[in-house]
Amino acid sequence: MNVRLPGRVVARDWAPVDGSQYSAHATSGERRPDLQQLESKLAAPKEVDFEMTNTTVDHRPAPLPPGTSAPEFGLQSTPDQTVSLAEFRGQPVILAFYPEDWSPVCSDQLALYQEVLPEFQKFNAELLAISVDGVWSHLAFAKDRNLHFPLLADFEPKGEVARAYQVYRATEGTSERALYVIDANGIVRWSYVSPVGVNPGAEGILRALESLGEEGGS
């Protein structure tokens, strides 16, 4: 079953990272009719398990699969600095595509990655976060949230890199919330598209980095 949900709405696999804001079940009062309608289409929504993330209501695009050569890019990280993927050949790279600066889930996700950064660095991995926002927004966002890894501006041509990685959301004009782990040779080793309102956490990245090590990073 493929359900296209309007706007920012919610599949049943949402983690309510902030308690209730994005939950299909409002904490009190009336439930949204569109969600009720959606739920009535889903079998036994209360019993849904995490497998639905990948099956039943999955309307997310398929990212580039493991084994693909990661598309090269050069994007601005500050008004006078450009970061290219090729600079990091020889070490693993984590690409974290996120929809927009300032949105609540993005902030949680990137704050978590800042916190987990030392763990990523144990694998000599470089974390690059990418959104369609411009460099000045990125600078203000990074300063406000104490983020100390590059936020890259996929700004002009807008979303070009997100498109190359098959994670552009044309309707919204933003990218998906997507993760890539690229190995030292520039090959995609793991990719994942999260529901756009769900913080995917860091566990998938760490697992992917661990499996690079097991396979000799080749």
Place this chain on the structure above:
Amino acid sequence: MSTTEWGAVLTMPVADDRDHVQGPAEAAVTLVEYGDYECPYCGAAYPIIKEVQARMGERLRFVFRNFPISTSHPHAEQAAEAAEAAAIRGSFWQMHDLLYENQRRLRDQDLRGYAEQLGLDVEPFGKELDEHVHAARVHEDFMSGVRSGVNGTPTFYINGARHDDSYDIETLLAALERAAASS
């Protein structure tokens, strides 16, 4: 537990000799919270947990683990270490409650004040905070959360499975009761 791309299950089992636990070991349901003392959502969850505990009584075991996100909350790490410093003096839960009841007052001198309020010897307590004696323990909690799929705070686990729904009182209680019924 269903398969998922990464573990939405608790990877570090609850251990009575390491974890901070309220409620009996043989309780039908174990609720684990990964929390940050400076996080307002955790602050909002604090009275909800109290209420859930009051309603479920001995049928519930509650465990708190540290998940400070210092990037967003500059006092969260030190507050977590203060709770651990209180823990080795047998006062974890009293400190935990004081911290959540005073979320906006978590500077170092505040933490020392809470230790004094709890009748703890402030000097060694303060020294442990200064020297970050309990940082390793806090980090161990944090990483166990990361590896269990914690993606924000608070994140709850009910009998080891991540609770991916609202934690308003009715929803949380219903989920706990379901777990109790099936255990």
